[in-house]
Amino acid sequence: MTESEIEREAESGAPTIPADDAAHLLIVDDDRRIRDLLQRYLSREGYRVTLAGNAEEANAALKNLSFDLIVLDVMMPGENGFDFAARLRTDTSDRGRVPILMLTAKAETDDRIAGFENGIDDFLAKPFEPRELLLRIGSILRRAQPPAPPTQITHVYFGGFTFDLHRGDLRRGEEVIRLTERERDMLRLLAAKPGETVSRELLAGPGAAGNERTVDVQVNRLRHKIERDPANPLYLQTVRGAGYRLLIDR
Numbered sequence: 412m413t414e415s416e417i418e419r420e421a422e423s424g425a426p427t428i429p430a431d432d433a434a435h436l437l438i439v440d441d442d443r444r445i446r447d448l449l450q451r452y453l454s455r456e457g458y459r460v461t462l463a464g465n466a467e468e469a470n471a472a473l474k475n476l477s478f479d480l481i482v483l484d485v486m487m488p489g490e491n492g493f494d495f496a497a498r499l500r501t502d503t504s505d506r507g508r509v510p511i512l513m514l515t516a517k518a519e520t521d522d523r524i525a526g527f528e529n530g531i532d533d534f535l536a537k538p539f540e541p542r543e544l545l546l547r548i549g550s551i552l553r554r555a556q557p558p559a560p561p562t563q564i565t566h567v568y569f570g571g572f573t574f575d576l577h578r579g580d581l582r583r584g585e586e587v588i589r590l591t592e593r594e595r596d597m598l599r600l601l602a603a604k605p606g607e608t609v610s611r612e613l614l615a616g617p618g619a620a621g622n623e624r625t626v627d628v629q630v631n632r633l634r635h636k637i638e639r640d641p642a643n644p645l646y647l648q649t650v651r652g653a654g655y656r657l658l659i660d661r
Contacts, residue, residue, distance in 0.1 A: 429454055429457050429458055429459045429460075430457070433457055433458055433459050434458055434459065434479040434480065434552055435458070435459040435460075435461065435476070435477065435478050435479050435480075436453060436458050436459065436460050436461070436478065436479065436480050436481075436482055436548070437461050437462075437463060437469060437472055437473070437476075437478045437480070437481045437482070437509075438450060438453075438460060438461070438462050438463070438482045439463045439464075439465070439466070439468075439469045439481060439482065439483045439484060439487070439492070439495070440464070440482075440484040440487070440514070441464050441465055441484065441486075441487045441488055442484075443464065446462045446464065447462075449482070450462055452541060453545075453548075456545060458548075461476060461478070464487075465487050465488055465489050465490070466487065466489055466490035466491075466494075466495040467489065467490075469481070469483075469495065473499075473506045473509075474506075477505070478509050479509070479510075479552060479555065480509065480510050480511075480512060480548060480551055480552060480555070481499075481509055481510070481511045481512070482512050482514060482548070483495065483496065483511050483512070483513050483514065483531075484513075484514050484515070485513060485514070485515040485516070486515075486516075492513055492515070493525065493526060493529055496511050496513070496526070496529045496530050496531055497529040497530065499511075499530070500529065500530035500589070500591065501589075503587070503589065507589070508592065510532040510533075510551045510552070510554070510555045510592050511530065511531050511532050511533075512531075512532065512533050512534075512535060512547055512548060512551055513526055513531045513533070513534050513535070514535050514537060514539070515534060515535075515536060515537065516536065516537045520624075523625075524624070524625070524628060527593070527625060527628060527629070528628065528632070530591045532551050532554075532591070532592055532593055533547055533550070533551055535547055550616075551592075554592065554593075554596055554616060555592055564576060564602070564603060564605070565577060567602045567605055567657070567659045567661075568659060568660045568661050569637070569646045569657070569658065569659045569660050570637065570638070570639070570645065570646055570660070571583055571584070572588070572637055574598060574602050576599055576602055576603060579595040579598075579599065581595075581598065581636075581637075588636055588637075590636070591629075591632075593616075593629055594629060594632060594633055594636075596616065597614050597626075597629055597630070597633065598633065598657075600613060600614060601614075601647070601655065601656065601657035602657055602659070605656075605657055605658070605659040606656060606657070606658060606659070607656060608650045608653050608654050608655070608656050609654050609655055609656065610653065610654040611626045611654050611655075612654075613654070614626050614629075614630075614654065614655065630647060630649075630655055633647055634647050645658070646658050646659070
């Protein structure tokens with residue numbers, strides 16, 4: 412998406428004032444013109460928007476405000492987007508769980524995999540269409556607040572771990588195990604049907620991350636968090652040619 416395309420979309424239609432309970436987005440980009448245009452465009456679409464020109468400004472905003480999604484540029488002066496995301500994911504407060512949509516000219520597979528390993532929830536390669544940006548934002552926000560699983564199961568227990576399906580909390584004793592939003596969603600799907608095979612397609616979900624290689628990467632990350640020997644998993648098992656299943660103790 413070029414600046415002129417953003418501007419046309421931002422100027423079209425009547426200005427709107429987002430509702431107080433509208434999703435709150437943090438836009439982090441060092442290009443002031445792009446920030447301002449995205450703010451006008453996304454505000455017109457009903458979102459509350461806060462702007463930051465770099466990682467330092469984003470950190471200050473995160474300390475003072477609550478956000479539902481971060482739209483993050485990769486190339487910025489100082490700390491880049493990948494490093495910012497990796498550091499944010501080490502935060503044990505709610506800030507560390509805010510979903511991230513990364514805007515990047517780096518569309519190569521290795522870059523996307525590296526981003527997902529650092530906790531990015533989705534990518535959107537530049538240039539992009541304004542409508543696609545809206546669809547990806549909506550998709551991430553829906554995934555971040557999934558409905559309660561249609562099951563009577565509220566907790567599952569495996570290998571000394573407890574997973575709360577409704578809260579999305581994974582604990583080993585009293586220790587809280589950090590999960591990315593995608594890892595949490597995948598574990599919910601697996602735990603809702605313990606012992607049953609869940610397809611890669613369902614685990615992938617919508618968006619750019621929805622491919623088999625990405626699912627395998629996320630499963631491998633989960634195994635390193637819950638398995639004593641990730642190379643020989645006891646609980647998160649591969650069903651060859653079909654998907655994965657979670658075996659539980661009770």
